[in-house]
Structures are given as C-alpha cells and as structure tokens.
Amino acid sequence: MSTITNTIFSPELAERFDKLVTIYPVRRSALIPMLLYAQDEVGYVSEAVIQEIAKRLDLFDLEVRSVLSYYSMLRTKPAGKYNIQVCTNISCMLRGGYEILDHCKSKLGIGHKQTTADGQFSLEEVECIGACCWAPAMQVNYDFHEDLTPAKVDEILAGYSDGKGAK
Ligand code: FES
Helix, strand or coil, X not given: CCCCCCCCCCXXXXXHHHHHHHHXXXXXXXXXXXXXXXXXXXXXXXXHHHHHXXXXXXXXXXXXXXXXXXXXXXXXXXXXXXXEEEECCHHHHHCCHHHHHHHHHHHHCCCCCEECCXXXXXXXXXXXXXXXXXXXXXXXXXXEECCCCHHHHHHHHHHHHCCCCCC
C-alpha cells in the first residue's frame, strides 16, 4: 500500500479516502466513489487527482484514465458553477428532450460539453438520469428538474442566475 505524505485534498477528504480504501475487499472498488468525491471538491478530475488516486489504490495512472473515459459523469476539465445535464435518452427524446437541449444551447450560447464565458453554466447531453417517468428531465449539479418545457427551463436557469437555485 502506497503512503501519501503530501495530499492535494482537504484534510477531511484525505481522511475519508483513508477509510474508504479499507472497506472494500478489493481496493480498486473505491475508485469510482473516490473520483466522484474528488471531482466534487476540486471541480474536475485533474492530472493531480488522477495521480494521487492511482497512488492511493496502487493502480497505474492509465488504469484510472481508462475508467474516466468510460463514465460521462466524470469530467477532466472544469465545468461551470452550474453543470446542466439534459437527458435525450428514449423516454426524454419521445417527450421533447432534444427540444430542451436545443433550447438550452440557444439560451446559453454554448454546445455540448461547453461552458459559458462567465463560467456560470456548462451544458452536457447525457444518457438516462433515472427520471424517465417525469420526462423530459435534466439535472443541474445534484438537483433534478422534470416535466420540462422551454418556458420551465427559462425559469430554472433564471433561478440559478439569481444565485438562488430554482428549487
Ligand atoms: S430517459 Fe431521460 S431520464 Fe430516463
């Protein structure tokens, strides 16, 4: 087991990681949760994050990178303060998911995986987010928004722009 003497994470997160690697029978099982926690703290999965997590799990950097390329919820570039994920999978697609995505694109002036110049919003087209019964749906950071219409999207985005969030 590698010893981390100079962590890039906060003391709280470093301590959490120290515990996390002990609760799985196989250390590498902690990889996804560690990447998600690190992304929450750092804002994205940076090179330094990859290197420290690989070291903590006795993996090669390349093994961490190959997992990163598979999971769309993990990002290697900073996102906006509010990361909008619009689902266009089957249920959402049938109920106007692409209309919602196109509306977000024109409203924000950005495309898939892009961030507004002021760093407030980023946009992604994603697969099912588990809100199919309330399609079309999108997720903004950890908030779900359902039964969307373009007008409802405008209200939601205005809420985040005000700094209040839409909920
Ligand atoms: S298909 Fe969009 S949330 Fe499931």
